[in-house]
Amino acid sequence: MTTYDAILFDNDGVLVDPPGHGDQLAAIRDAFDELGIDSPDEDHLSALTGGVTPELLADLERTYGVDREALWAARERHDERSQFEAFRAGRRETYEDVGALSDIAQPCGLVSNNHHTTVEFVLDRFDFADAFETYYGRPMTIESLSLKKPNTHYLDRALADLGGGSALYVGDSESDVVAAERAGMDSVFVRRDHSRDASLSTEPTYEVETLHAVRDIANDAR
Structure with a gap:
């Protein structure tokens, strides 16, 4: 051996425990809300929960007319907050x-x-x-x-x-x-x-x- x-x-x-998918989606919705984007596509919300690439962010920038850096910063900030809340609440x-x-x-x-x-x-x-x-x-x-x-x-x-x-x-x-x-x-x-x-x-x-x-x-x- x-x-x-x-x-x-x-x-x-x-x-x-891994992050809950529902918590991740809710956090990403909050990120879009912060940026003033109403009713984002459900596929885009799901895509931002994992496996994100720079190419995806460039596509979202074109689709929603929002700076990719701003979108990613909001996504990360709300995702971090959501994870901390899940641990503190005992869900993880x-x-x-x-x-x-x-x-x-x-x-x-x-x-x-x-x-x-x-x-x-x-x-x-x-x-x-x-x-x-x-x-x-x-x-x-x-x-x-x-x-x-x-x-x-x-x-x-x-x-x-x-x-x-x-x-x-x-x-x-x-x-x-x-x-x-x-x-x-x-x-x-x-x-x-x-x-x-x-x-x-x-x-x-x-x-x-x-x-x-x-x-x-x-x-x-x-």
């Missing part, structure tokens, strides 16, 4: 098995496609700070979209922070598995309820259902 020098984790859907919590993190011997890091500020909020709210020696989310800029996984940018930075070597990345999406592969890392795909029936075109190194299984993989590989 491979010896791992570091274990890296995704956040949403691995450590904490940690998974019950996060205690397994304390039993992992290797240094751990966190790499998320979510906002860096939201990652910091989660670390503080759930007292995760001691579990991770480094962490990365993305800044709230259009430029950050090109650095999201499956880009390896933040995985590479996190591993460098932890001293390099071999690493295992734990995620709940195909982009997580692809990013790990591109970064030269092994991957763990966690099949939570929301990803139970997901079909992957890229095979992960491991598939598990709990973080207890991740702990066992990490510790057995020491």
Whole structure:
């Protein structure tokens, strides 16, 4: 079995509940309302919940006659607020098995496609700070979209922070598995309820259902 020098984790859907789609849509409606755009197309609202590209924002700029930077800033601001509210209201919590993190011997890091500020909020709210020696989310800029996984940018930075070597990345999406592969890392795909029936075109190194299984993989590989 491979010896791992570091274990890296995704956040949403691995450590904490993923954002609710209804909450995301409501936040994006608020962003359009702030910009004075009435009755935006439902497909555009849905497209802005995930997988956003600079090309999509350029298209929305043309469609609604609003500056793409202003649209993205409003989207990010309301999305961040919505996520904080969901955590504070108890609609989003940690998974019950996060205690397994304390039993992992290797240094751990966190790499998320979510906002860096939201990652910091989660670390503080759930007292995760001691579990991770480094962490990365993305800044709230259009430029950050090109650095999201499956880009390896933040995985590479996190591993460098932890001293390099071999690493295992734990995620709940195909982009997580692809990013790990591109970064030269092994991957763990966690099949939570929301990803139970997901079909992957890229095979992960491991598939598990709990973080207890991740702990066992990490510790057995020491």
